Amino acid sequence: MEGKLIAPCGMNCGICVSYLAMKNDLNKKGFRKTYCAGCLPRGKNCTFMKKNCEKLGKGLVRFCYECSDFPCRRLKDLDKRYRTKYHMSMIENLIFIKEHGIERFLEREEERWNCPECGGVICCHNGLCLNCGLETLLQNKQYHWGEEPKD
Structure with missing residues (x-):
């Protein structure tokens, strides 16, 4: 995982x-x-926040936690959707980065999203490794976390 991939x-x-x-x-x-x-x-x-946030739109902050409005309503709404549907929290990620730094966060993410089968990366949007879990995704292109495979 790379720091430049953390929005x-x-x-x-x-x-x-x-x-x-x-x-x-x-x-x-x-x-x-x-x-x-x-x-x-x-x-x-x-992608999610810049249209609604002047500071992000102008590149004035690296992370939302640097803002006096953190967490803003837009981030709270986004976080709720991602916690509910995708098993991750952007606000928790930001708090962890603020408290422990980006390097420790990247280490944690590597452990959390590592595929135990092949060592690839598990996708937060569907819970599948897009390296070894492709057969499931080919069978059901709209696959979501924990669904039973379609016959």
Whole structure:
């Protein structure tokens, strides 16, 4: 995991389906996924927050926790959706980074999202390793966490 893949909102772009699709070149394997290199590498600061946050839009903060409004309503709404649907919290990520630093956060993320089968990266959006879990995804292209495989 790389520090440049941690967006200001606390999203780890390295576990995002669009980043992992690009990294594993899934379109060559029969998928139609939008590829994304990550918020910061694309020069977008933060895909989720920048349109609603002047500080992020102008690049005045590296992480949302540096803002006096942290956590703002928009970040709270985003965090709730990600905790509910994707088993991760951007606000918890940001608090951890603030308290322990980016290097320790990256180590924790590496451990948390490491595939025990092949050592690849588990995607936060569907709970699958996009290296060894492709068969499940091929069977059900809209697969979500914990679904039973379709026959």
